[in-house]
Amino acid sequence: MLGSIASVAAGFVETYGLIALFAIFALEGALVGKVIPTRTLFITAVILLGGSLVGYLSLFVTAVIGATIGQCILFILIRSPYIDENRLFRRLRLKDEWVEKTNGWFEEWGLPALLVTNTLPGVRGYLIIPVALSRTPTYKFPVFSIAGTVLYIGALVAIGSGAETAIDAI
Template identity: 45%
Template sequence: MFDLDVATALALVEGYGAVAVFAVFALEGALVGKVLPARTLFVTAVVAVGVEAIAVLPVFAAAVIGATVGQSVVFVAVRRFDVDPASLPLVPIGEGGLDGATRWFDRWGLPAVAASNAVPGTRGWLAVPTANASSVSAPRFAAASLVGSAAYVGALLAVGVAVALGIGGAADLLGPELAAAL
């Protein structure tokens, strides 16, 4: 929908910090499509704040909690209000995708929710069949979503740290004059 380049992502992070990361991951978790590329924003946020644990922790927490909140909203909307997200034009899930997600959940249960959240492209898809076809409670669904989202964001964190260290290492190799220009 929107093109997000690194400069825009950096501006969002500088202006709004972890709140921007939370909002984008919540929208992604709520299956609202790719309004803004969450991965790009997250890696940019890690590069912007640095690789120290105390600086990265709020960004990590915002992403994991945002994704979990977004998926929990879908779960509750389907379960309590009989919302059909697949009928909305913003949600990129067709009936075939829902059938496949239902088979995953029928076979593996809640571990499938966690596993699907750790894999790009399938994140959040099990919220609908889990809400429709099971007796899983919202807190148990949220816990499984949280575990998978933490694994996914942890992998993104490793990428962000590698990029941040790579930029720093490249700056060191270029010398002080060129490093200052970066």
């Protein structure tokens, strides 16, 4: 099933380009698109659509903006007085152990933990929940969110560029 999701997503990116990439990263940022293999998809997009500084930069900016907007939407939803957090968490299929673990990270490290976890595959975005539930000023969230996302996407561009160079050498 995961293979079919990946092939559909790759076809979507190949057909619709940056718009598809933006949508996929916005969903991933909002924790809705966690079933989509965004790392693999992004590296594939770098190989298919990169090839120049402008190509790499456009992919980089699109993914960073998409993921950050997705994370900000989730942050705002969690903060909304009209949203039942428990229902939202069930809908996002978040495991209690992950929520507890990220709560601990936030309690121990504060906002820098958001930056760090946004650079790590697998846990990206999970710290949105404790940050949104805390008294952290709203304006601080996007700063730490985008900083971690820039590092993460930058690393993926480097990996994709290296893979593209290796493929061209063969």
